[in-house]
Amino acid sequence: MQRIIVKLILPAAALLVAATPALAAKKSVKVPNRYDGNWSIEVLTEDGPCDRAYRYGVRVERGQASYAGGEFTVSGQVSPKGAVRAVIARGSDRANVVGRLGRQGVGNGTWSTTGPIGCSGRWNAERRG
Missing domain, CATH: 1.20.5 (Single alpha-helices involved in coiled-coils or other helix-helix interfaces)
Incomplete structure (x- = not known):
């Protein structure tokens, strides 16, 4: 036996x-993420001395967010369910970003800086192309 x-x-x-x-x-x-693609992001400051608003394009590929521009960097992740966690950085200044992207090609959330300059606000996103 x-x-x-x-x-x-x-x-x-x-x-x-x-x-x-x-x-x-x-x-x-890493497998493709349903939120992969190009997104237009509008950032609005609601509190603090940061610029009032700006818009830029973010690319999500396999759930990883990136920005091709040179004045700052965007790095973060979009989960398969659309949850966003990212950092926007320019030099030593950083903003932590949280929120959600939706299946309808829109999203939103909040952001706040870390360090000596205190700012916070919200962001809106739209899928492009």
Whole structure:
């Protein structure tokens, strides 16, 4: 009886060990996100001495947000359910961004700075093209 169990368990264990790297590699591959694409972002300041408003384009690819412009950087993530967490940075100034993108191609949320200059506000997003 023990030999039969060993004959059944050892091949199954070997198959599991052989499949583990493939499964790990598959999990590390980022799949396209339904929110991937180009978004137009409007940022509005509601409190503090920051610029009143600005608009810029953000690209979401495989759930990762980025900005191609040079005056500041945008880095963050959009979850498969549309939750947004990002940071907008210019030099040592940073703003933390949270919110949500919707299936209808719009989104919104809030932002606030960290550091000596205190500002906060809201943002709106529209999918482009």
